[in-house]
Amino acid sequence: MNTRFSSSPISSSPLSPKIRTAALTDLVEAAVVYQPAAHALFDERRASDPWASEDAHRIDLQATINALGAISSAYPDAVKVSEHDGAIIAVGAVVIRERHAHILFLFVDPEWQQRGIGHALLNELRRVIVEAGCSVISLTASEDRRAWRRYLAMGLQPGAPIISMRAPVAIFPEMPEMTD
Numbered sequence: 001m002n003t004r005f006s007s008s009p010i011s012s013s014p015l016s017p018k019i020r021t022a023a024l025t026d027l028v029e030a031a032v033v034y035q036p037a038a039h040a041l042f043d044e045r046r047a048s049d050p051w052a053s054e055d056a057h058r059i060d061l062q063a064t065i066n067a068l069g070a071i072s073s074a075y076p077d078a079v080k081v082s083e084h085d086g087a088i089i090a091v092g093a094v095v096i097r098e099r100h101a102h103i104l105f106l107f108v109d110p111e112w113q114q115r116g117i118g119h120a121l122l123n124e125l126r127r128v129i130v131e132a133g134c135s136v137i138s139l140t141a142s143e144d145r146r147a148w149r150r151y152l153a154m155g156l157q158p159g160a161p162i163i164s165m166r167a168p169v170a171i172f173p174e175m176p177e178m179t180d
Contacts, residue, residue: 016120017082017084017089017090017115017116017117017120017121018082018083018084019080019081019082019120019121019124020080020081020083021076021077021079021080021081022068022072022079022080022081022091024069024072026081026088027065027068027069027072027079028065029081029087029088030068030079030081030088030091031061031064031065031068031091032061032088033088033089033090033091033107033108033109034064034091034105034107035057035060035061035064036109036110037107037108037109037110037113038107064105067093067104067105068091068093068105071093071094071095071104072093074095074096075094075095075096075128075132077128077131078093078094078095078096078128079091079092079093079105080092080093080121080124080125080128082108082112082117082120082121084112089108089109089111089112089117090107090108090109090112090117090118090121091105091106091107091121092105092106092107092121092122092124092125093105093106093125094125094128094129096128096129096132096134099133099134099135099136100134100135100136100137100138101128101129101132101134101136101137101138102137102138102139103122103125103137103138103139104139106118106121106122106125106139106147108121114146118147118150119150122150122154126154137156138159139151139156
């Protein structure tokens with residue numbers, strides 16, 4: 001999805017979650033939120049489980065921690081968390097490159113979904129994007145209809161289809177030389 005944001009943020013949600021910029025000490029806990037939220041989406045779609053093995057789960061968790069750390073280092077205000085009673089229950093992150101913003105993470109712990117937390121987190125990412133002066137925003141959306149409604153309400157429009165593919169490095173073969 002690529003477009004400009006509409007002029008006003010999404011309307012206020014009934015719950016007022018605490019959203020703040022993530023500290024470096026939050027990144028592991030924030031990464032831990034991502035996996036069950038993403039796993040729930042895979043279950044809902046009845047897709048194959050990318051975290052079927054403990055090794056795959058551990059590798060993905062470390063990659064998520066590394067990605068959140070890299071984003072936070074490059075743009076300190078770009079990783080946001082929502083917390084309840086001191087526990088992180090949601091994470092959002094946006095990568096900013098000049099005038100382009102790409103929302104890379106927007107995950108709410110499944111036990112806390114449908115309470116306006118993702119809504120508030122997306123509004124906070126919107127604030128970061130606007131303050132950075134970005135004119136183009138993109139994200140890769142799941143098939144979650146609730147998320148689509150949220151994105152469409154913000155003025156995002158579907159772009160060309162993208163198929164996301166992933167594989168553990170161990171099974172991703174070296175590519176042979178190609179001849180023209």
